[in-house]
Amino acid sequence: xxxxxxxxxxxxxxxxxxxxxxxxxxxxxxxxxxxxxxxxxxxxxxxxxxxxxxxxxxxxxxxxxxxxxxxxxxxxxxxxxxxxxxxxxxxxxxxxxxxxxxxxxxxxxxxxxx
Amino acid sequence: xxxxxxxxxxxxxxxxxxxxxxxxxxxxxxxxxxxxxxxxxxxxxxxxxxxxxxxxxxxxxxxxxxxxxxxxxxxxxxxxxxxxxxxxxxxxxxxxxxxxxxxxxxxxxxxxxx
Numbered sequence: 001x002x003x004x005x006x007x008x009x010x011x012x013x014x015x016x017x018x019x020x021x022x023x024x025x026x027x028x029x030x031x032x033x034x035x036x037x038x039x040x041x042x043x044x045x046x047x048x049x050x051x052x053x054x055x056x057x058x059x060x061x062x063x064x065x066x067x068x069x070x071x072x073x074x075x076x077x078x079x080x081x082x083x084x085x086x087x088x089x090x091x092x093x094x095x096x097x098x099x100x101x102x103x104x105x106x107x108x109x110x111x112x113x114x
Numbered sequence: 115x116x117x118x119x120x121x122x123x124x125x126x127x128x129x130x131x132x133x134x135x136x137x138x139x140x141x142x143x144x145x146x147x148x149x150x151x152x153x154x155x156x157x158x159x160x161x162x163x164x165x166x167x168x169x170x171x172x173x174x175x176x177x178x179x180x181x182x183x184x185x186x187x188x189x190x191x192x193x194x195x196x197x198x199x200x201x202x203x204x205x206x207x208x209x210x211x212x213x214x215x216x217x218x219x220x221x222x223x224x225x226x227x228x
Contacts, residue, residue, distance in 0.1 A: 032214045043205055043219030051214045090157065094213035101170060102217065106156045
């Protein structure tokens with residue numbers, strides 16, 4: 001069984017500030033990890049994924065995430081927030097064996113102030 | 115390439131009516147997922163198909179909900195009879211089989227039951 005916890009349902013930053021969205025997971029087998037972004041009235045879109053090739057993963061729109069096994073974390077960061085980054089962000093985990101069904105976190109709403 | 119296509123985008127109907135939501139997955143993807151998203155419960159997996167066969171329907175709320183995938187390019191989610199508490203955004207997502215494969219989401223159907 002696996003689970004995902006996203007700390008903070010809302011995160012507020014100023015434009016140009018660092019973005020940090022937290023994701024912790026639990027998994028009984030080595031996981032694959034994903035971050036998705038959802039803009040209003042749209043479906044989720046893949047930002048980046050970790051599949052064991054490298055612990056630091058770079059995604060689209062300047063986002064990156066670091067897999068830390070010892071902390072069971074996969075936090076999402078971006079050095080400088082842009083107004084267009086305002087959206088809902090979801091962390092997801094898939095077990096490397098079994099049913100391939102991913103588990104999604106509850107999501108974090110990123111608010112960017114001018 | 116066309117993404118996942120869902121129809122209708124919006125549906126408003128009265129309690130007790132039958133509702134049918136439609137999904138065309140990306141060609142070549144053999145995994146298909148139906149999700150429901152609400153503010154209260156977040157993103158919930160309803161059912162997962164692989165190669166047109168339902169693999170996990172444990173998320174289907176009750177017998178009023180049914181889903182079919184008659185072929186690789188089409189799936190339906192039906193609610194009969196509908197109730198106000200079914201109001202939500204319903205997403206269809208597809209992917210190639212594999213835990214390391216990200217999901218591709220449609221833009222959803224916003225369902226309102228009056």
